[in-house]
Amino acid sequence: MDRLVAEKILKALRVEFEKFNVEEFIALKAIQSKNPFQLLIAVVLSQNTSDRNSLKAFENLTNNLVDITPWKIIETPIEKLEEIIKPAGIYKRRAEALRRISMEIIEKYDGDLSKILELPxxxxxxxLMKLxxxxxxxxDVLILFLKGGYTIPIDTHLMRVAKRIGxxxxxxxxxxxxxxxxxxxxPEEYLEVHLLHILLGRKxxxxxxxxxxACPIARYCEYEFKVL
Ligand code: SF4
Structure with missing residues (x-):
């Protein structure tokens, strides 16, 4: 696949998915606060579950803690934390993970995740991957959403779609x-590339x-089992 074709695909996807609905992407919702820790928690809540379920859990967390900080997470009794994030599923393990992340960020970075994001x-x-x-x-989600065009996170949709398209x-x-x-x-297209291909995978x-x-990019797709 060459860059020219890739650009044509991106153009077709822009037309197809004219506007992103914030509610469809937990990371877009979480980034509205510009708080890196909040985004990290949102992404952890979205691991191995749908954005819809993780959004519910994230909204519960925001409503209960108001400001999501590492200190507030560790101060919240574990049973309460589990209850709050229940909609995301595997909530016991996830609540434990949120506490471990919070502890580590407090111990290593004085609770300030932006110290990592200031690095190259x-x-x-x-x-980040040591957390x-x-x-x-x-x-990659944190870097793309908070630092701009350096990387493209590959979620399960993107993984599948990228291979099929070629x-x-x-x-x-x-x-x-x-x-x-x-x-x-x-680089300035990376965020769009990430979001638009996820939408393509979902729809x-x-x-x-x-x-x-019905696929808007079928003419460019190299998938050998493509049915037209
Ligand atoms: S043509 Fe089919 S396989 Fe290719 S991207 Fe579209 S839906 Fe996926």
Whole structure:
């Protein structure tokens, strides 16, 4: 796949999904506060669950704690924290994870996550990935949403869609797909690339039975099992 085709795909996706609805993306909702810790908590709540469920949990958390800080998380009794974030699922493990993250950020960064984000992007990414529950995707979400165009987080939709479209081969792993997308698109497009391809995956390029006939980028897609 070359850059020209990638740009055509992006253009078609812009037309198809004219506006992003904040409610469809927990990260967009959480970033409204410009608070990195709040975004981190939102992304952890969204791991292995739908944005709809994690949004409910995140709203509960905001309503209960008002201002989501590491101190407020650790001061909240664990049973109460579990109850608050229940809509996100696996709430016992998740509540425990939120406390471990909060403790570590207090101990290592005086509770201020922005200290990591002030580092150069690659260093910030490495530091973020040392935190409990923070893998490459979570670190990339924080960097993309808070530092701008340095990386593209690859969620399950993007992973599937990127392989089918032909941005990367079918055996490519997270880092390979991320690298291909970074090369194919311009840094100022990374956020759009991330969001628009997720929307494509949700609406058309579903895991089972992709809706190729209705897909707005079918003419560019290299998927061998494309049904037109
Ligand atoms: S044509 Fe089909 S496989 Fe290709 S991106 Fe669209 S829905 Fe996915």
């Amino acid at each position: 992007p690659e260093e910030a990414r490495r530091e 409990p529950q923070v893998g490459a995707k979570t670190a 941005y990367a081969n079918s055996k490519a792993d997270y880092e390979e797909i991320r690298g291909k997308l970074i090369d194919l698109f311009k 058309y390029c579903k895991a089972r039975k992709p809706k190729c006939k």
